[in-house]
Amino acid sequence: MTAPIRVQDVTRSFDGALAVDHLSFAVQPGSIYGFLGRNGAGKTTTLRMLAGLIRPHSGEVRICGQDPFTMTAQDRQWLGYMSEKADAPSRLKVGSLIQLGRDLYPTWDDAWARDLLAKYSFSPHKRFSTLSQGNQRLLSFILAIAPRPKVLLLDEPAANLDVVARREILDDILMLIRDCGCTVLFSTHILSDVERVADEIGILARGRLQVSESLDSLKDSIHQVRFFDFLNGLPTEEIPGAFRTVRDRTDIVTTLRTTPDATPETLAARWQCKQETRSLNLEDIFVELSRN
Amino acid sequence: MTTSRQFWTLLKLQPAINPAILFMPLIFVFPLLMPMLMQRSTPYHPSLNSLISTQNSFLVAFFGILFLCPELFGRGNAKWSSGVEFFVTRAIDRNILYRARLTAYYLAVLAIPVILIFGTFTKSDIQIRETNPANQRVLIDALPGSSQTGEENAKEKSIINIPNGSFVVGTYNVWIFLLWGIATQFVISVISPLKYRKYIFWTLYGILIAFPLIFAASIMRSAVHSGGSKTPLAATTFTWTESLFLQFAHYQPFIWIATAIALITIHLWCERRFTRAEY
Numbered sequence: 001m002t003a004p005i006r007v008q009d010v011t012r013s014f015d016g017a018l019a020v021d022h023l024s025f026a027v028q029p030g031s032i033y034g035f036l037g038r039n040g041a042g043k044t045t046t047l048r049m050l051a052g053l054i055r056p057h058s059g060e061v062r063i064c065g066q067d068p069f070t071m072t073a074q075d076r077q078w079l080g081y082m083s084e085k086a087d088a089p090s091r092l093k094v095g096s097l098i099q100l101g102r103d104l105y106p107t108w109d110d111a112w113a114r115d116l117l118a119k120y121s122f123s124p125h126k127r128f129s130t131l132s133q134g135n136q137r138l139l140s141f142i143l144a145i146a147p148r149p150k151v152l153l154l155d156e157p158a159a160n161l162d163v164v165a166r167r168e169i170l171d172d173i174l175m176l177i178r179d180c181g182c183t184v185l186f187s188t189h190i191l192s193d194v195e196r197v198a199d200e201i202g203i204l205a206r207g208r209l210q211v212s213e214s215l216d217s218l219k220d221s222i223h224q225v226r227f228f229d230f231l232n233g234l235p236t237e238e239i240p241g242a243f244r245t246v247r248d249r250t251d252i253v254t255t256l257r258t259t260p261d262a263t264p265e266t267l268a269a270r271w272q273c274k275q276e277t278r279s280l281n282l283e284d285i286f287v288e289l290s291r292n
Numbered sequence: 293m294t295t296s297r298q299f300w301t302l303l304k305l306q307p308a309i310n311p312a313i314l315f316m317p318l319i320f321v322f323p324l325l326m327p328m329l330m331q332r333s334t335p336y337h338p339s340l341n342s343l344i345s346t347q348n349s350f351l352v353a354f355f356g357i358l359f360l361c362p363e364l365f366g367r368g369n370a371k372w373s374s375g376v377e378f379f380v381t382r383a384i385d386r387n388i389l390y391r392a393r394l395t396a397y398y399l400a401v402l403a404i405p406v407i408l409i410f411g412t413f414t415k416s417d418i419q420i421r422e423t424n425p426a427n428q429r430v431l432i433d434a435l436p437g438s439s440q441t442g443e444e445n446a447k448e449k450s451i452i453n454i455p456n457g458s459f460v461v462g463t464y465n466v467w468i469f470l471l472w473g474i475a476t477q478f479v480i481s482v483i484s485p486l487k488y489r490k491y492i493f494w495t496l497y498g499i500l501i502a503f504p505l506i507f508a509a510s511i512m513r514s515a516v517h518s519g520g521s522k523t524p525l526a527a528t529t530f531t532w533t534e535s536l537f538l539q540f541a542h543y544q545p546f547i548w549i550a551t552a553i554a555l556i557t558i559h560l561w562c563e564r565r566f567t568r569a570e571y
Contacts, residue, residue, distance in 0.1 A: 076381075090373045091308060
């Protein structure tokens, strides 16, 4: 089955500065892909390319096999997008924006939209610009999910939201996937959100994808290892699979991906030293890979 | 959703997105109404008409930004959003979005000049005072149905009557507005993808200041020959604004066809550019 979201060897720069560098990944149908990265890592650029707002300079992005930049209105009915910015027209009222969704999307779930508006206490008469930042994000979220899209792109959906609203957004995403098999790609800084819902995680640093795999696999394969008590002095060779290594006079501390050829034990045996392995949580992994 | 339904949905939203659409066209009422009322009691003066209505070129160009691409030129308010990114990422064809904006733009620019044409039906004839015999001949040749009404030997009283002249002037004003609109649409499309678009636009906009001065110069020159001072009687002394009006009056069908072709061609080009733009 074709991946609904596919990014293939994509590069994009702005004024000569590389924002996304040979990025490739795919999101499988009905799964949630959490996109992590520091500010300026290239998350928003990638999402904007997938939403058809900008084009890659090389490589290709595909949504359900189509180029999002040239998608027709009919094809776009299946794509939901929530920008990191409050991008809806400032002067439009909540009711007008909902009516617009109703007019544009044959699949618009009006009952659900009404429930969501009631849940978050939206007045249809309020202008978008007069809503709080958090409510603007909630409304943008409702506008993105109420058409029941097949592919949902969310750029920092939980930014400026309180904990309760964040939880409710995540529940709504899960409900959408359960009900209509939606494929979701979302970027965030909030690691607990990713841990809660994401099937797969991609960590982006300086436009390059450092890892792209399931959370369990990530936690199983990436560890922090301290090598010490070297009998023959510190080795100078590159450590295979290492993301970040700190050496001092007596120790080597490295974050590495364990492979059958390079486990902490085999490396300690080769260098005739002791080793101490520490499991990392998602935040540790994210920090280690981003600082690399 | 059909393209026509998309179009009407988006067009209906334009006043809500940009309430200026409802009010700003009223700015055109006074500059257009004043020469129209004047020409009922005094002879029509094309340069004076141009001078009074040329200030509208500023507004037509300014409306261009407001309606066609407010997001590219900014409004000095970070919280304000025209919603282009929002619309482009909805189930909307980009070209339909552009057409809706363009329709709102031309409605705002052309509504008042077109409405004022209806006022020309009550007193449709106008008079032009012209003392230069060469000019008189050209005027009578250029303006269909026009004739000399003053005493032939009295130079000061040479009045040329133009049947349905008010209507011609009204349509001429619409045509001038349309030309400014097309030019604005074209310029905005050309410069929109450029890095320094904001500065380029405002520079060009500043250059427009020279236009009323050119028209003012035309009037001064026109006043000289209308006064019938030292101009050789065999030579025509029309200013370029007067010549433009005469050409328009003489070749109306051809000019409207050429304008329609220009409008469609430039629109298609601009629309294509809009659909390929990044946001």
